[in-house]
Amino acid sequence: MTEGEGYLVPDVLQPGLTLVLVGTAPSRISARARAYYANPENKFWRVLFETGLTPRLLAPHEYATLPRYGIGLTDVAKRHSGVDAALPQEAWAPHELRAKLRHYRPAIVAFTSKRGAAETLGLPTGKLPYGPQLLPLEGCELWVLPSTSPLGHNHFQLGPWQALAERVARLRNAASGGNAFHPERVP
Numbered sequence: 658m659t660e661g662e663g664y665l666v667p668d669v670l671q672p673g674l675t676l677v678l679v680g681t682a683p684s685r686i687s688a689r690a691r692a693y694y695a696n697p698e699n700k701f702w703r704v705l706f707e708t709g710l711t712p713r714l715l716a717p718h719e720y721a722t723l724p725r726y727g728i729g730l731t732d733v734a735k736r737h738s739g740v741d742a743a744l745p746q747e748a749w750a751p752h753e754l755r756a757k758l759r760h761y762r763p764a765i766v767a768f769t770s771k772r773g774a775a776e777t778l779g780l781p782t783g784k785l786p787y788g789p790q791l792l793p794l795e796g797c798e799l800w801v802l803p804s805t806s807p808l809g810h811n812h813f814q815l816g817p818w819q820a821l822a823e824r825v826a827r828l829r830n831a832a833s834g835g836n837a838f839h840p841e842r843v844p
Contacts (some may be wrong), residue, residue, distance in 0.1 A: 670729045
């Protein structure tokens with residue numbers, strides 16, 4: 658884990674990750690808990706489990722265990738908390754995110770909201786479909802996912818998350834030489 662100066666929740670990044678999930682900024686609840694997706698109304702942890710990205714339902718305080726499953730976490734705005742629309746312009750640090758991706762080189766980077774992707778890519782949110790994107794980001798396969806935030810419950814779609822989980826499973830299988838990857842067996 659990397660703890661940058663002023664980070665409200667530390668990064669969970671290391672070399673060799675299959676997937677790095679990128680949020681926008683911690684919610685106020687997550688910032689207080691110093692844990693990713695700590696709002697009990699957020700579907701993030703349930704979605705990871707339901708799609709097979711994790712072998713069991715993890716609690717927010719277990720976020721540091723995600724590298725066992727080839728998954729990392731970070732945000733585009735690491736030093737501010739709150740809803741996307743209320744973040745000041747100086748909260749966004751896409752240059753920091755891009756540097757982390759160049760350094761750690763995950764196979765896939767997936768934004769957990771269109772806003773985080775838009776701020777990083779310099780595109781309007783309307784130009785970003787859910788799912789895999791045509792161009793990579795810093796050499797990483799790029800995905801945009803529907804937000805699991807309670808504020809987006811009416812617009813949430815599980816399909817893009819399921820497609821991502823299938824892609825991750827194929828990469829895990831290829832990396833293991835065709836032997837199915839079993840995250841629960843990873844030390």
